[in-house]
Amino acid sequence: MATTIAKFAHLQIPLEDVVKATNNFHHDNVIGRGGLGNVYKGQLQRSGELITISALRLDRKHGGGFVEFWTEVSMLSDLKHPNIVSIVGFCDEQHEKIIVTTYEAKNGSLKEHLSNPNLTWTQRLKISVGVARALSYLHYDESRGYGVIHRNVNSSTVLLDENWEPKLSGFKVSIKQSLNRMDQVVLSEPIGTIGYVDPEIEKSKGVTCKSDIYAFGVVLFEILCGRRAYIRNDANRLLAPLVMQHYENDTLPDIIHPDLKNQMSGYQISVRSLRTYSETAYSCLKEERSHRPHMLSIVNKLEKALEKALRFQPRPQNFVRSFLAFLFFFTPLS
Template sequence: MTTTIAKFAHLQIPLEDVVKATNNFADDKIIGRGGLGRVYKGQLQRSGELITISALRLDRKHVGGVVEFWTEVSMLSDLKHPNIVSIVGFCDDKHEKIIVTMYEAINGSLKEHLNSPNLTWAQRLKICVGVARALSYLHYDEGRGYGVIHLNVNSFTILLDENWEPKLSGFKVSIKQSLNRMDRVILSEPIGTIGYVDPEIEKSKGVTCKSDIYAFGMVLFEILCGRRAYIRDDANRLLAPLVMQHYENETLHDIVHPDIRNQISKGALRRYSKTAYSCLNKDRMQRPSMLTLIDELEKALEKALKFQLRREYFVRTLLCFFFLCQLLPIVLICLL
């Protein structure tokens, strides 16, 4: 029996349409495995237009999956932001529950590129800024009349489009809260992914918007160090204590991703790492707001772009000089 909530009826998509779009959930259409189940890529007809979609098919064995399914549908139906995934609709029919979003993860998730030598420091900062803007929208946008605590911010849920712009996803455990109570504790069990969970949850028995700040701080350090916040079989399984130790000992440069070390000035590294470290403050109230973080990261991006232009200009000048040096003997011979 269909359990469609009336509020979301306009978003409902017939099961046969999703089946057709994904070629009956063919294995070669699988593009990922989310917390709720497998994700399929497909082509769906909507309003006379053929669009590329991602279809998250709920695994029936997932405990609590129905609640998480409706939470994600509820959240995405209200959220409209350039750095948040866009919902197309959902299917709730014949024991199937499927969330359909626009296919925007052309470059996969951030997790897949943390260690990439091709992802420049400026590109990494651009991703940071985009995620910060998405979280600021969740925490403070007055147009909705309520704030959202995401509670699942990590490099898995940050998707990257064809221009490397981030798209925040993974709203299955998000919580709505009054805008004037975002700093108040909401009673909750520890929620999130290992390596990103706010350690204050256990102490306070709940979460606040500052729990998202902690998780975002871990993403900032992942981007800087080029590794995930949690690696099960690694000697330093958790990134948090490692970066905190190096930051406090002023040796953070030793664990910066080697391919971006020469792209960051010492001053820029100090400022960025101070910003990321402040997100991990044990005292939640001392963690910065998303508005403060956006300001810091936008300034860092501006400086990184200028630094990159200077380096490119220097390299071009050097190449021209080298070319002229090679050409000069030939010119002299011709003149003689």
């Protein structure tokens, strides 16, 4: 058995238990494929209880992944938040490296539901608020004694449970940083997913917590526009510059998800909520990091947008004014 870092010994799970839980890594149990390997669903006996788990099995064919494996184990062992995936344990045995977490993705990832016509504006807002709270916890929680820069925020790393609550995952390239240095650059290669990478990384040669802010801004616009951050063969393959252009030209409604427009025409959505949300998302994409807000401010604004959406009940006679306000979008309601 490979040498196990003593700090995490209590999280060690015997290989035979993981093999049994996943039916010997049967292909029918594969629920995801990532850069490090396949993710399997299974049933694991733990402390006398049968729990449903996800098991990320590092692909031995390509080698590597050692640093990413221990980074994820280290991060998840310290992180406890309702909007972050929970670690069950890991296996480091017989050349196998497996990270086991509770099965959070009963509704898949956010990426799979961006264009889902049944995902309401209120649900989209709740997902946004949940991810914002997770990032705020990463950046500012003092109980750990350090902050975390995620570095891989995207709609694939946001998992959705049976109640559509988001669970942030994908900590394999995360970085620990002193709480009082979260705005200072940590030297880093531009690691990340196309469409979400902070454009300031190339200039500064590193990341700060504001790099997570940029990526989260892209996710917010994915949620609003119902499309992915990057579409390979599309004329507007990158979402970020597209939404910046439309926002600055007051034409953002042209690219908002059509089902959200339909909700507007059916009195189900607050123009003020939509405006607060879009202003917040836009501020996250500012080119200069110093102009981007911090997560505490973003959480506050998104919670206000959600509150406005939940309490908004327009009277039928106000339909014309509400709908016109939606079309022009940035014109304040009287």
